[in-house]
Amino acid sequence: MTCGVLAGASAVAGTAPAWADAPGGVPAAHSGTFAQDSDAAALMTAEAAERARKEVLGYAMTNPYAEVRMSAWNALRSDDPQAIEKWLAPDGGYAFARTRARSVRARNKAYIERVIRTHPASYSPVVRAAAEEALRGSFDEQAEFVRTGYAEAQKRDRAKRDASAQHKQKVAAAAREYVSRLAEEDPGEQVRTAARWALRPGATDDDIAEFYGYGWASGATLDLESHRSRIADEETLRHDKLTRLLRVAVAAEEAIKGAADAAQARANAERAWEAVAGHADAARKAWLAEQAAAETQSKNWRAIAEKAKTSADDLWKNIAGPAAATGDAWAKEQAGAVESAAFWQNMFDRAMEGQTRVKG
Template sequence: MDKRSVAAVALLAVLGAGLATAPAFAADPVTGVSVTAALPAWKKAAVRRYADTDARPDVVAAAWNAWRGGDAAIEAFLAPGGGLAKAKARHEQRLATDDKIVKRVLATTTPKSSPAVNAAAVRADRGTFSDKEYFVATGWDVAAAQDADTTTRHEIEVAKQAQADRDYVASLAANDPGDWVRAAAAVACRGDAELADFFAYGWSTAARGDTEAHRVRVSDRDAVWQHQVTTLVRLAEQAETALANADAALVDKAREDALRAWRDVSGLATSAQQGWDAERTRAATQAASWRAVVEFARTATTAQNWQGVSDQAGATGGAWRGEQEWAEAQARQWTALLDSARAAETRVATSR
C-alpha cells in the first residue's frame, strides 16, 4: 500500500471509530488526502446521533433510513429541503395537531367534571413531544375510562406541603439552568396541588424537556453547519486546483480566489467551534446542577420521594455529561478543520 493510501485509510479510520480523537483534516500536498475525504464519516456520526437521541419520531425514522442508505442518502438527509427538513415539517404538523387536541380538552373539561381527563390533559399540555403524543393516542382514552368508572371517582385531597419544599422549588424557579425546569418550578410555586404535581411528575417531565430541547437545537444547528462546510470546502478545493492550473497571467487572481475560499471555511469552522464550546459549558453547568440535586436529595427530610428524585437526578446528570462529551468531541472536530483550513491558506499564499 502506498503512502497516499495509508494516509487516507488512517484518516478515515479515525473518523469511523468515533469522535474521541480529532481527525487530521489537512489536504496534505504529499499524501493528497483532501478535507473532503474526512467529511462523510463525520456526517454519518451526526446522522446516527439523530437516530439515537432525537425526540421527534419522524426525524428518528428518517435518520435511520439515511444512516443505512450510505453517503448519498446522508447528504440528501442533511441538505436544505432534504430528508431532515421534511421530517421536521411532518413533526411540526403532528405536534400542532396534538396541541390543538390537548387545548380543546382543557377548554371543555374541569377537575370536577372529568378529573382524570383534565389532569391528563394538563400533564400533556406541560409535557414534551412524547407526552402530547401519548395523550392523544392513548392517555385520553385511559383517563376517560377512569372518569367513567364512577365507583372509583373521588376528590383528591392534597396534603399541605412543607415550607422547606416550597423554598427549594422556589430556588429552582429562580436559578435552575434549564428553561423547562424553571418554568415547571414556577408553576409549582402556585399552591399545594401544583407543588405535589411537580414532585410527582412535573420535575422529571421538565428535566426530559430540557434535555430533548437541547439535543434538537444543537443537532439541527450542526446539520446546517455540516451542509455549509461541505459546500465551502468543495469550492475551496476547486479554487486551489484552479490556482495550480492557472496561466501565469491569472495566478494572482486565482490565488486571491483560493485564499478567499479557504477563509470562508475558516470563518465557518471558527463559528462552529465556538458554538460547540458554548454548548460544552452549558451541558457542564446542567450536569453540575443535577449533581447538586442528588446531594440535596440525600439529606432532605420532608415527605417527598427523595430517593426517586435522586435516581432521576442521577440519570439526568449522566445524560448531560454525555452531552458535554459530545460537544467536546464536536469542538475538536471543528478545531481540526479550522487548523487545516488555515494551513491551506498558508499553502495557497506561498504556492507558485
C-alpha cells in the same frame, strides 16, 4: 458527502494543466507538492464526511422525534454514497422529517411518550396506565388523551392521594423555598416554568407535591429535548455549509495548477479556504458555549440527585431517579460538545493550512 466532494476534485484534477505539454513535463518538485496538497484537501474532506456521518448516527439514537430518528437510520443504511450529504441539506431528509415531527399526530405521540417517562407509577399510577394505553391505541385515542384524558387521569390520581394518609404529604417550608429558588435560578427554562406554575397564586401544597412528583422531571425532559432538537437544527446547517465551502475550496486549489493567471487563482483559493476557516471558527465557538451550558446542567442535576438520595423528606424520593438519569444525559451532551468543538477546531486548523498552501 466524501464521494461527492472527492468526485468533484478528481474531475478538476483530471483536466490537464497548461504546463503538462511543455517540454520536460511537470517539474518533479512541483509534482510532489501538488500531490501532497491534494492529499491534504482530500483527507480534510474525508474527515468532514466521517464527522457528518457520526452526527447523523447521534440523531438516529437520541433525537427527541421518532420521525427524525427513523429518517436518520434510513440515511445511514442507504447505498447512496451521498445519502448523508443529501440528508443534511436544507431541503433534505432531516428537514422533511423535522416537518413531519411537527404534525399533530406526531406531537401527540411525543407528548404521551414524555408523560410515560416522567410520571412514575408509584406517584401517578392512573396517569401512567392511561398514557401507556393511549400509546398503544389509535391516533384518535391518542388525541383524546392529550385533549382531556391526561387531565382526567391527573384528577383521579390526586383524589387517590388525598384519600390516602400514606400519600398525603405536608409540604415543609424548606421544600417550598427550594421550588422558589428553582423558579428563579434553575438553568433550564422549562424547569423554571414548572416551578413557577407550582407557586402560582392559589396553588396549594398539592401543587408543590406534584412538582416534586412529576412536574420537575417533566420540565427537565423538555429542557433536554429542546436542547437536542435545537442542536440538531443548527449542526445540520453547519455541516451542509461545510460541505459546500470545502467543495469550493478544493476546486479553487486544484484550479491553481492550470491557471493562466496563477496570482489570481491563488487569491481565489486563499479566499475559499478563509471562508472555510471562518465557518469552522464560528462553529467551534458555538460548541464551546454548548459545552459550558451542558456542564452547568450536568453539575446541577448531579447535585439534585445527591440531595434526593440523602434527604429525609419523602417529597424528594420521586425526583431521585430522574435526577440521576438527567445528570448522566447532560454529561453525555457535554462530552459530545467537547468532541464537536475539537472537530471544528481541527477543521479550522486544516483550513488555515490550506490558506498557507495556496499562497505559494
